[in-house]
Amino acid sequence: MQEKSKYERILDRVKEEKGVEYDKDLTADDLKEIVTLFKELYKKSQGEDFPQEPRVQLIEAVKAVFRSWDNDRANVYRRMHDIPYEWGTAVNVQSMVFGNMGETSGTGVAFSRNPATGENILYGEYLMNAQGEDVVAGIRTPLPISTLEKQNPKVYKEFADIAKKLEKHNKDMQDMEFTIENGKLYMLQTRNGKRTAKAALKIAVDLVNEGMITEKEALMMLDPKQLDALLHPQFNDTALKSATPIAEALPASPGAACGKIAFTAERAKEMAASDKVVLVRLETSPEDIEGMAVSQGVLTARGGMTSHAAVVARGMGTACVAGCSAIKFADDEKSFTLGGKVFKEGDELSFDGSTGKVYEGLITTEPAKISGEFATIMEWADKYRAMQVRTNADNPKDAKNAFNFGAQGVGLCRTEHMFFDADRIPAVREMIVSTTVEERKKALAKLLPMQRKDFIGIYKAMQGLPVTIRFLDPPLHEFLPHENSEIRDLAEEMGLTFDKLKQTVADLHEFNPMMGHRGLRLAVTYPEIAEMQTQAVIEAAIDVNKEMGFKIVPEIMIPLTCDSKEFKYVRDIVAAKADEVIAANGVELSYKIGTMIEIPRAAVTADQVAEYAEFFSFGTNDLTQMTYGFSRDDAGKFLDVYYAKKIFESDPFARLDQNGVGKLVKMACELGRKARPNIKLGICGEHGGDPSSVEFCHNAGLTYVSCSPFRVPIARLAAAQANIKNPRR
Numbered sequence: 008m009q010e011k012s013k014y015e016r017i018l019d020r021v022k023e024e025k026g027v028e029y030d031k032d033l034t035a036d037d038l039k040e041i042v043t044l045f046k047e048l049y050k051k052s053q054g055e056d057f058p059q060e061p062r063v064q065l066i067e068a069v070k071a072v073f074r075s076w077d078n079d080r081a082n083v084y085r086r087m088h089d090i091p092y093e094w095g096t097a098v099n100v101q102s103m104v105f106g107n108m109g110e111t112s113g114t115g116v117a118f119s120r121n122p123a124t125g126e127n128i129l130y131g132e133y134l135m136n137a138q139g140e141d142v143v144a145g146i147r148t149p150l151p152i153s154t155l156e157k158q159n160p161k162v163y164k165e166f167a168d169i170a171k172k173l174e175k176h177n178k179d180m181q182d183m184e185f186t187i188e189n190g191k192l193y194m195l196q197t198r199n200g201k202r203t204a205k206a207a208l209k210i211a212v213d214l215v216n217e218g219m220i221t222e223k224e225a226l227m228m229l230d231p232k233q234l235d236a237l238l239h240p241q242f243n244d245t246a247l248k249s250a251t252p253i254a255e256a257l258p259a260s261p262g263a264a265c266g267k268i269a270f271t272a273e274r275a276k277e278m279a280a281s282d283k284v285v286l287v288r289l290e291t292s293p294e295d296i297e298g299m300a301v302s303q304g305v306l307t308a309r310g311g312m313t314s315h316a317a318v319v320a321r322g323m324g325t326a327c328v329a330g331c332s333a334i335k336f337a338d339d340e341k342s343f344t345l346g347g348k349v350f351k352e353g354d355e356l357s358f359d360g361s362t363g364k365v366y367e368g369l370i371t372t373e374p375a376k377i378s379g380e381f382a383t384i385m386e387w388a389d390k391y392r393a394m395q396v397r398t399n400a401d402n403p404k405d406a407k408n409a410f411n412f413g414a415q416g417v418g419l420c421r422t423e424h425m426f427f428d429a430d431r432i433p434a435v436r437e438m439i440v441s442t443t444v445e446e447r448k449k450a451l452a453k454l455l456p457m458q459r460k461d462f463i464g465i466y467k468a469m470q471g472l473p474v475t476i477r478f479l480d481p482p483l484h485e486f487l488p489h490e491n492s493e494i495r496d497l498a499e500e501m502g503l504t505f506d507k508l509k510q511t512v513a514d515l516h517e518f519n520p521m522m523g524h525r526g527l528r529l530a531v532t533y534p535e536i537a538e539m540q541t542q543a544v545i546e547a548a549i550d551v552n553k554e555m556g557f558k559i560v561p562e563i564m565i566p567l568t569c570d571s572k573e574f575k576y577v578r579d580i581v582a583a584k585a586d587e588v589i590a591a592n593g594v595e596l597s598y599k600i601g602t603m604i605e606i607p608r609a610a611v612t613a614d615q616v617a618e619y620a621e622f623f624s625f626g627t628n629d630l631t632q633m634t635y636g637f638s639r640d641d642a643g644k645f646l647d648v649y650y651a652k653k654i655f656e657s658d659p660f661a662r663l664d665q666n667g668v669g670k671l672v673k674m675a676c677e678l679g680r681k682a683r684p685n686i687k688l689g690i691c692g693e694h695g696g697d698p699s700s701v702e703f704c705h706n707a708g709l710t711y712v713s714c715s716p717f718r719v720p721i722a723r724l725a726a727a728q729a730n731i732k733n734p735r736r
């Protein structure tokens with residue numbers, strides 16, 4: 008058991024013995040008894056008496072705060088919010104005022120605007136005859152701050168005036184803690200308040216409209232990552248109409264959540280590996296932070312809007328419904344009753360952090376739309392950014408989604424994802440096991456119409472905006488069956504013997520497929536694959552241009568280049584095929600052929616590659632893998648130890664390593680521009696949607712970043728912030 012919990016146990020035990028529910032109901036003698044027990048426990052665990060010298064106590068308390076910078080949960084929190092370890096923390100020493108001196112004393116937490124909606128009204132909670140801990144711990148249910156107006160109008164007015172003054176001075180919504188000691192108001196602290204994404208947007212837009220800040224300042228005060236919460240799925244309207252809530256509690260952090268119930272952070276982490284999980288707890292504590300992060304949402308039986316669960320979930324953008332007192336937990340906390348039904352681990356539950364409603368079972372969800380203040384902020388972001396934002400999309404649905412989120416084109420369409428479809432895999436496998444060019448071409452002819460249809464769908468979804476199509480990248484054996492039964496079935500289907508097919512599969516085995524026969528190496532050995540893909544890309548563009556009146560200029564992207572001659576070889580094959588198709592159709596069509604820069608050698612020889620490549624797109628997933636020599640699929644297994652030992656502060660696969668990988672990117676940009684001054688430069692690795700990496704890309708002079716559809720608005724805002732900080736000329 009944690010040291011802290013042992014002290015809390017003593018407190019709970021004495022309260023139970025004395026038959027009181029709240030700390031405030033303990034008498035002075037009860038408190039003396041508790042102090043004696045605390046001292047005994049301290050001596051037992053520390054091997055010495057609790058220091059009696061106030062100065063020593065103070066210094067120990069200060070040291071405890073400094074130590075807290077390095078505890079596990081602080082490290083996890085910092086990584087989540089990109090806060091460098093080196094910053095350290097500060098300690099303020101203040102004289103104490105007491106909110107628990109009787110009914111004319113009290114304490115509370117308040118925000119100058121509503122942190123959930125952004126509405127411009129004083130919002131908060133307080134408790135009379137209580138200490139700060141009582142309000143945030145969610146043990147006693149606090150009163151809304153509006154009640155203070157009736158209970159003590161003078162103190163309320165004084166507080167409301169101070170709140171306005173602090174807000175005006177700091178040009179932002181304030182989160183303030185206060186204590187009333189025998190009727191006198193003391194302000195304990197103020198800081199810019201944490202808020203939901205929805206509130207953040209409303210507050211930023213309102214402050215501009217109130218003349219307090221400029222549009223640029225409004226953009227700078229937003230955390231791009233927070234927008235994620237607004238882009239998360241909401242309940243489908245029709246599904247919601249036929250659902251009846253079984254409970255309603257505090258809408259503590261917005262967003263719809265549905266999943267299987269987990270009762271502990273540990274179980275949530277385990278279950279989240281294979282399922283959507285919702286964490287249901289009596290109340291949460293800082294130890295639950297990782298479990299909360301992997302959950303779709305958090306539901307607590309106790310606690311208010313400023314309880315731990317509510318504050319942390321809002322910060323993370325995770326849905327949270329708090330203080331659901333209708334939930335009755337079993338003694339072992341392994342099940343609960345709600346709406347007359349018993350819920351156990353793994354049972355399905357849905358809830359909405361925007362309405363506070365809880366439902367039995369799974370309610371289908373759908374993506375959000377950009378409107379209202381969100382649309383205003385996006386409009387301002389577009390006005391101030393210099394870099395374009397594209398999306399990574401492999402199908403028309405994702406492309407359409409991204410288009411609605413403001414994507415200015417597709418920066419990466421991974422064509423292999425189209426090969427995995429159940430109805431295509433037989434033709435793909437036939438292509439792979441072919442032993443002659445003729446056989447392979449026959450299989451490719453089956454794939455051609457399917458690929459063409461895919462590209463038509465994406466071009467249409469993007470309404471004539473540029474689309475970059477990346478040719479087949481992964482090692483071929485990924486498409487092959489591995490189980491004997493699957494091999495037997497395929498052999499039968501293809502009229503091959505089991506042994507022959509098994510041998511082909513074995514021949515394709517590679518010890519290190521990530522560095523094996525993949526990317527443009529496939530096009531070097533089997534040019535007919537690249538030819539088929541070229542034909543599909545060009546024919547689809549011709550069809551859509553004709554049908555829709557667009558002027559699509561297809562961008563063909565060759566993956567995994569490591570050498571200029573290697574690139575030229577494939578480029579020539581692609582260009583010849585493209586020209587042949589265009590001529591056969593008797594039309595005019597421009598196209599571009601470029602490459603991904605994802606191997607360090609391509610980056611350092613970028614001037615030579617740029618002689619042939621019309622554009623570069625940095626594949627920073629592979630570039631990070633190959634620069635560090637860390638497998639992108641396995642590094643997660645040991646990186647946690649690197650964070651714990653303070654060797655790394657962040658995951659280089661999520662946040663671009665500017666110090667190493669970034670240097671290669673910058674070098675390749677400079678070399679590329681030297682050889683081809685107008686070269687178009689983009690990024691399509693996962694980093695394209697990470698705000699700090701977007702800032703790096705802006706500073707490196709990239710033309711665009713490309714990221715997953717849901718991160719498009721995040722990248723638009725991050726790009727605006729980067730340009731406000733460091734304007735491009």
Ligand code: PEP
Nearest residue numbers: 605626627628629691692
């Ligand atoms: C990359 O390597 O960064 C990239 C975008 O390609 P993929 O993730 O498909 O390897």
Ligand code: MG
Nearest residue numbers: 605626628629
């Ligand atoms: Mg790659």
